[in-house]
Amino acid sequence: MDTSVQVAGSAQLERRNRYVAHGVSNQNPVVMVRAEGARMWDESGKEYIDFAGGIGVMNVGHSHPEVVAAVKAQAEKLFHTCIHVALNEPYLALAEALCRIAPISGAKKALLLNSGAEAVENAVKIARSYTGRSAVIAFEGGFHGRTMLGMSLTSKVDPYKVGFGPFVPEVYRMPYPNPYRHPFGAGDLTEQTLAFLRHAFETYVDPKQVAAVIVEPVQGEGGFVVPPTDFLPKLRDLCGEHGILLIVDEVQTGFGRTGRMFATEYAAGLDPDMVVMAKSMGGGLPISAVVGKADVMDAPKPGGLGGTYGGNPLACAAALKVIEIMERDRLPERALQIGNRSTAFLRELQTRHSMIGDVRGLGAMVAIELVKDRETKEPYPEAVALISKKCLAYGLVTVKAGVYNNVIRLLSPLVISDGELQRGLEILAQAIREAEAEL
DSSP states (O other): OOOOOOBSOHHHHHHHHHHSOTTSOOSSOBOEEEEEBTEEEETTOOEEEESSHHHHTOTTOBTOHHHHHHHHHHHTTOSOOOTTTOOOHHHHHHHHHHHHHSSOOSSEEEEEESSHHHHHHHHHHHHHHHHOOOEEEEETTOOOOSSHHHHHHOOOOTTTTTTOOSOOSSEEEEOOOOSSSOTTSSSOHHHHHHHHHHHHHHHTOOGGGEEEEEEOSSBTTTTOBOOOTTHHHHHHHHHHHTTOEEEEEOTTTTTTTTSSSSGGGGSTTOOOSEEEEOGGGGTTSOOEEEEEEHHHHTOSOTTSSOOSSTTOHHHHHHHHHHHHHHHHTTHHHHHHHHHHHHHHHHHHHHTTOTTEEEEEEETTEEEEEEEEETTTTEEOHHHHHHHHHHHHHTTEEOEEESTTSOEEEEOOOTTOOHHHHHHHHHHHHHHHHHHHHHO
16 A cells, blocks of 8 residues: 655645745645546645535535536636626526525525625625624624634634634524534434523523524534534524524525535524525635525615626636536436445444444434543544545545534535545555554
8 A cells, every 4th residue: 555645744744834835834844736537646746535625615526527627618708808897608607506505495586706705794784784683693613704804703713713813793602402512412402492592582682683693504513513404494593583684695505515516495484584505516616605585685786796807707617617527417416325334334333333423414424433431422533634644645635624624525526426425535544554554
């Protein structure tokens, strides 16, 4: 087995340290020069299986030939207009396509932007404009970006918030129904979570001042936490009681990852007011969107929404092709196959390694949580760091997650072959065996 890694040493590491801001983190110190499907190659030519997908961006695979062709064709015609200056057809076509596939009832409209954080910011702007209210409710373990409002909504302090305050006011954080780390100790998770929220309306914030609740249907950076199936529908009902808009953040869960085009589809009748999407939407190009009910989306006056690069024609061309590939090749169904196989493998592995406290996920959004003790559930970030290092040496790229940095999440491209998937899982198992023996 080739355990050599073209680590960014000498020249490349010096270059990174000299010219890249210190605050830009890097989990896998290796320079990739080429990628295809679910595989990547470093400077030395060494091949890696990709279990990170650029943090959930490459659902259709690296350098998908049809996406590449679509971007090339668009580049030969039109790079940029800025929607505020002149319309362009790819923007309009993508807005129409997103309104067609978004899990929202009735007439819909879309806003195109560049990143998940930017989409979150604009969804909150729209909610405030529509309701005339200012407060926003988010959840513990949630991640919504690194902009000032994004940080304010995000609950993880280190490294996302350290030294960056003061934060945006009128953001209120509630417990998330985490089945593994039960925030209330015992009892019905959904009912207790919603009871806490109702109590918060008496002690924290007047519900008549709450513009929106923003929630991830499966928490991403928080550690792939899947809530009870009745949580989102009952949260929707509670929002409706008080005229509060529901924003579902599908930045990481969207575009086939969980086994449906959007994870929202698992919650029958959820019907959010807005859905935020990004990451795998662009097949690797930066693009995001807010799609919502038409009357809600139309609340801000002209000029209140947008940006110079939002809905760039090249990114729109890529996103249109991604949607076509997703639907034609039935990639959400493939996500279910990947998820079932990965979960079965990891749960069997869990029976042999006590440091694996939990195996969880939805579709191909699968994770393991590492703990020092299964009874106390004390987080084991040191294990994750060592396992990740070993995985890289053996040719597997991984990415961590969790409030305590003790979760390894699987985000392989959905075009990964069964052989590549099995090989990646075996490398992960070997790394876990070795790390458990050494720690």
